[in-house]
Amino acid sequence: MNNLYTSTRNDQVKISAKEAIRRGFSDDGGLYVFPNFNDLSINIEELTNKNYQDIAKLVLRQLLPDFSDQEISNCVNDAYSSSFDTDEITPVTKVDNFHVLELFHGPTSAFKDVGLQLLPQLMKHSIADKRVMILTATSGDTGKAALEGFKNSDKIAITVFYPHNGVSKVQQLQMASTNGNNTEVAAIEGNFDDAQSNVKKILNDASLKKELGDKISLSSANSINIGRLIPQIVYYFYSYKKLVENKQIHNGDKVNFSVPTGNFGDVLAGYLAKQLGLPVNKFIVASNENNVLTDFFNSGIYDRNRPFFKTVAPSMDIQISSNFERLLYYKSNGDTEYVKKLMNQLEKNGKYQVSDQLLKNIQDDFYCGYSTDDEIKESIKEVYSDYKYLMDPHTAVGYKVMRDYQKIDDSCPTILLSTASPYKFVNVVADAILENNSDDDLQLMKDIQKNTGVPIPQNLARVWDLPILHKDVIKKDDMREYVKMKVEADLYDKN
Numbered sequence: 001m002n003n004l005y006t007s008t009r010n011d012q013v014k015i016s017a018k019e020a021i022r023r024g025f026s027d028d029g030g031l032y033v034f035p036n037f038n039d040l041s042i043n044i045e046e047l048t049n050k051n052y053q054d055i056a057k058l059v060l061r062q063l064l065p066d067f068s069d070q071e072i073s074n075c076v077n078d079a080y081s082s083s084f085d086t087d088e089i090t091p092v093t094k095v096d097n098f099h100v101l102e103l104f105h106g107p108t109s110a111f112k113d114v115g116l117q118l119l120p121q122l123m124k125h126s127i128a129d130k131r132v133m134i135l136t137a138t139s140g141d142t143g144k145a146a147l148e149g150f151k152n153s154d155k156i157a158i159t160v161f162y163p164h165n166g167v168s169k170v171q172q173l174q175m176a177s178t179n180g181n182n183t184e185v186a187a188i189e190g191n192f193d194d195a196q197s198n199v200k201k202i203l204n205d206a207s208l209k210k211e212l213g214d215k216i217s218l219s220s221a222n223s224i225n226i227g228r229l230i231p232q233i234v235y236y237f238y239s240y241k242k243l244v245e246n247k248q249i250h251n252g253d254k255v256n257f258s259v260p261t262g263n264f265g266d267v268l269a270g271y272l273a274k275q276l277g278l279p280v281n282k283f284i285v286a287s288n289e290n291n292v293l294t295d296f297f298n299s300g301i302y303d304r305n306r307p308f309f310k311t312v313a314p315s316m317d318i319q320i321s322s323n324f325e326r327l328l329y330y331k332s333n334g335d336t337e338y339v340k341k342l343m344n345q346l347e348k349n350g351k352y353q354v355s356d357q358l359l360k361n362i363q364d365d366f367y368c369g370y371s372t373d374d375e376i377k378e379s380i381k382e383v384y385s386d387y388k389y390l391m392d393p394h395t396a397v398g399y400k401v402m403r404d405y406q407k408i409d410d411s412c413p414t415i416l417l418s419t420a421s422p423y424k425f426v427n428v429v430a431d432a433i434l435e436n437n438s439d440d441d442l443q444l445m446k447d448i449q450k451n452t453g454v455p456i457p458q459n460l461a462r463v464w465d466l467p468i469l470h471k472d473v474i475k476k477d478d479m480r481e482y483v484k485m486k487v488e489a490d491l492y493d494k495n
């Protein structure tokens, strides 16, 4: 009963949720998945009047059967009691004819906080006596959210890699100013995909494991970890029940979710919510100009051999959407040999093609589109001037593709996931809504507030005055050595 999780690339693997959380991903390179949802469901009628934490406990109990009720309760309470700036955790706002699910009220003002405030709690209950070094590749938001989640943990240290010059000024300051006695941050000369694939390689490196000895193990805080993904299922249920309470829908009515997408973690969590019984019509997968997924949805060919664009929605500048592997697993009815074959092709040739049937299965649940940089700015401007709602550039991607979809079918209410505070990306937002632009980001922050009246989240207002504690810039090929050095320093420190 407890050994439920398997690997997307080998269905002989059977491990518990705790082990899956501790290990991050499978030795065969696959990701851990919950194989079938037949016996699980969440009764949406029961959600009415439950608060966020209660719904979180319901979801976690379904998917983490080896955690006791007490453990789940403690984890959820510790994660969400005081670190968000609203009791709702993820409030829902009506704008024009759609609903915005605001996921940026946590300590770092990005949706990653929802997963990364809870993951460290789950990890705490999953590790044995060993220390753990968490390795995280970030396109900007995961890094700071993970640092905040794990900093000063007892048995856990964390190292974050981000693309040098590939994140916004605010994001860079947030990471570089992180304190805590167990945090490491390095910029790498490369892009997010380089950081992510090297982290995966390091986690899979048997010789490194030997060199590090048995006092410490390595794990991951990226959305390849189920402990990061499962917390994200919660807000899909929460937003649905808010719409019911606000008399926008009746229990059982279908809704769409529009999701700004990079690594496919957020939208996959939505798909898992649907497997648990949430009535969803379509998931609208919204990409920026790195539109590998849009092409896939149109052709069945996933091809990363293309130029990499640095866009104004940098947290989505990704060509290999890791969690898409999980969708391939589910949509091929758990055909792990097939998934393994596709993933090998992706590694070797940078591309693969799926069967027509598999593509059709995916299209049943998902619609996909993308937004250019110009369209992002137009969307921010339009939504602000028409409805006085201020969006960040990632949310604007979701908005644009949602509007595209509504032209085809507007029969269901749509919930747009807002993934970051506009104040994390002040350049772009100022470009879209202000007449005269300073080239000083702090000034822009103040100007945006003065013009819109939207309050600046405290953590972002303060970031300018904090000392810079992390300055390392390293070559992408030196990541393994860097990890080794930091692990050794950490062990030395803590012994």
Ligand SMILES: *Cc1c(COP(=O)(O)O)cnc(C)c1O
Residues within 6 Å of the ligand: 110, 111, 112, 141, 142, 223, 260, 261, 262, 263, 264, 265, 266, 267, 315, 316, 394, 395, 419, 420
């Ligand atoms: C990470 C991130 C995304 C993409 O989410 P995935 O789970 O990687 O698809 C979108 N917007 C923002 C602001 C993010 O930080």
